[in-house]
Amino acid sequence: MTLEPSTTRRLDHRLATAQRDARLPSVVAGVVRGGSLAWSGAVGTVDGRSGGRAPDADTQYRMGSITKTFVAVCVLRLRDAGRLDLTDRFGVHVPGSPLDGVTVEQLLTHAAGVQAETSGPWWERTPGGGWAELAGSGVAQRFRAGRRFHYTNVGYGALGRLLEVHHGAGWFDVVRSELLDPLGMTRTTTRPSGSAAPGLAVHPFADVLLPEPEHDAGAMAPAGQLWTTVADLARWATFLGGDTADLLSADTLAEMVEPHHVVDEPGRPWTGAHGLGWQVWNVDGVRSAGHGGSMPGFLASLRVRLGATESGGGDGVVLLTNTTAAGPALRDLAGQLLSDLAESEPPAVAPWSASGDPALLELVGTWHWGPSTEVARAVGDHLVLGEPGSGRGSRFRRVSADLWEGLDSYYAGEPLRVVRRADGTVSHLDLATFRFTRTPYDPGADVPGGVDELGWR
Template identity: 75%
Template structure:
């Protein structure tokens, strides 16, 4: 059974047919009992589809975009946002040791930032039986099992489910409430995500394993993971997860500042496999990718019986989500990436019209400046002063922070101060950028160049 892909307004029918074909091909190739997916643009679900039946049988009930699936490790992104909200409220610092907030465990020396980015060296899984298939205990049972560090904190990337169980405990202790009660109150409710729960609720797909050598199915167990729940417990629908993709694309509402979201996307630890070129990293709770210069963020999810993927283009805000009820058989983040790429190619964003919006009061800063004999051009784009070409050499944008004071936004000069120095009659004479002196002519002797300018001048 299939969902009709033609009922999407404002979407070219050819695009809908192509995406439907892509999803149907993936369902057949991967032998997926069911798969549901969606595309988000401008914070809204603009395309969705579902293929297959929830129990994998021809006569079964068809999946749809309101069918719950387990999202697995995408759960970690919700925990991470809850942690960053605590930071933004002044309740903690990312450089704090975990021990400062949850004392007594053997992983207490790792910082909160290291746990968020899988850089704390914490062991990947629990010491007990396969936690994804067995009911979980409380935090004390987990923390004193004993949990250990496999690597020196800060040394390298080492994915850890236990680390996010720890962060869930931190959130719970900071609020004096269960971690999911905090997520539901502070994240899900404001975003209208009413179908995201810790256990299946209402219409839900069962977790299934497909035999590798025969077309037969095996139900997977479902349970409460206890203290490990923050690592992968949540269930959701395409419609709800699409709202989270809209959030990830920048439609954060009052839940989180866009500056904090951008901070979460900054790479902290590289997913570095020996012999392979790296294109993926982990930020603060989010996976991030750099594909041919385009930045993406999101996360994958895997639990027995379920796979999930979420991926957004950081610049455009477009996103894709994929949910399926099988233990193996597809790479959901890769499928989300393919849907997103094909959608963008067939439905390109129309550029916003240009309008004059510049500030004439900063016109005296534009034009040619010199760093020693090196030539740079300054221009004003919107509210930013742009020196050189951002992304090339030391080119950077600068945001105003005061009268004749700016701060760098890109590359080498990110966070560095730029001051405009003026003559008595108010004409800019030079720029002081992180102690470097930019002058209107190469090594202008009247501009107080550090180290002085040779008395003989140019020769």
């Protein structure tokens, strides 16, 4: 899609201001809407010097830890193929390491308690060895598995090894054949190729630069090795937004962005969590998912809003820059670009039309759980009882003629059964054993525990 000129000017200005204020040698960014790259911008020069070569949407930068999301999707594809279970111990698949007892899910969600970094030299700036060397380096757990969120690069080195054992190929060969090639992401590689920006550090007190080293991280590569472009990373953003090209089911993608463990930072409210490989944020009630990336010489960000299209669901931003560290001017840039897009061009609103199912009229209206009152509505294909997000309000999807399944909060996954009288009319709703009747404690609706025979008094 094409954005209005006023929107692109606003986005261009936002990016240029951040490049100046954060002193970024170069920065490239893009916003995604409607399943495609709607805008991309670039500011600075790849070598950080006046008159140097300007980057564009095909210039490679190191994506850092966004690499982990590709590894995670490949692990979930193994699960969906029946080749492993998320509750499996890692040692069942890759035996003989100190990580034998943690589960695959705990590694994916950074809840295995595994140490954050390697026991050897700073792995991000020194060449890495193979899995045997990493596993034998004294890797350990800092916390009991399952106790808390503790980000671990080592854990994703282990998951990369899991892919290699199952596929009999290198982890990147798996990512390339299963994800990159089918998605047309030909500019995503393990080492810089073609037009690429060098990794740079900017002195904190002077406008001078220092080149950062580039190398193969070996067994740690699955934690942050990949290089990519704005154009390629935008395709990955549309994948997260739901356009998976049938490489991953919608149910599995939704499972991956469920918050599994909150990121607990003392003194600060919870706004972030981690799912199965994806970071998840809930800021002022707006949910988004993605991942950040950091390697010496590079910072990266990918973020996609979750939810309905009319509320900005599917809108995304990708950001790549070649600097080792940056302050607040860069930290909030991804969210600011998303907000600029939403404010300048609110998502299209689909017109209402009468497309409901008249057969659901027997289920809508007022219901009572004991003396409390709830209202059921038919919204699209869902039956909605109460207000989702408030109390026990939930949406339900139809499983069979008189069986529905909860989708939200307390009733997620729980059965709602429509109970009928002998003449076929609806008597009551049985929701996870709770009786919902048309009148409070209807004595004719088989209320558990019975109804006092003298009735209300």
